[in-house]
Amino acid sequence: MTGLLRLPAELRDRVEDVLAGRAEPVPARHAATVVVLRDHEEHGLQAFMLRRVRSMAFAPGAYVFPGGAVDPRDGEAALAWAGPSPAEWGAAFKADETLARELVCAAVRETFEESLVLLAGPTGSSVVDDTRGDAWEADRQALLGRSQSFGEFLHRRGLVLRSDLLRPWAHWVTPAVEPKRYDTRFFVAAIPEGQRAGDVSTEADQAAWVRPAEAAERGRRGEWPMLPPTVATLSELSAFETVADALASPREIVVYEPAAVIVDGEPYLVLPEDIAQHYASG
Known part of the structure; x- marks a missing residue:
């Protein structure tokens, strides 16, 4: 059926309980994810993706972009910042200034933790050119272990967060039936x-640069397990030839929170019409 995605059978009881009011949805944690892009001479626009290890509690085995939950210390106001202000990011994502600051910091921190890509530099108009080596790895491990905050990391290295290197793209909330x-x-x-x-990333067992159109098609076919936000994002990015084109694209941020239903005794996810089309294309 159009707009419906089959959910695992083991979620049926959970879907029924939430729909009937017998179970309360788990609160959703604020998180950020970053689609890191590059231009390849032969293959064109590519996105960096990770395959989550199968032991993960959330989306095991799925192909994802770097990202993760907000750390409470991501909102530290003292860190050096260049580019759009937290207030401007808040306007883009319909968030208050504190949350917007946390989201941008989480985006940059998680991307470094999971891919070594660091959107920061010695000045507001420069960026570090290499993050490999033992010293950088020690910092990455300290961030992962939360023995240092992201703000402490930037301050000690004399770095400025480059929020101008990011662009807002989408806003998704995990369905209420998910644990x-x-x-x-x-x-x-x-x-x-x-x-x-x-x-x-210790949370991933494979990483690759992929053409968005190819990755989206693999996701639609089920060859690469993906959550709907990933398929939708890849499908949208497949319309662009270069990184510059994608970054220059105007975006209206809409909040998507797919609902779950029971159809003929089986659980399904109901996708918004404009998202469902990404599963029909390709």
């Missing part, structure tokens, strides 16, 4: 010149 939920803002960014995305 683990996130309220996620999607960003896009170009990989800075000189940096290399690495397969460093």
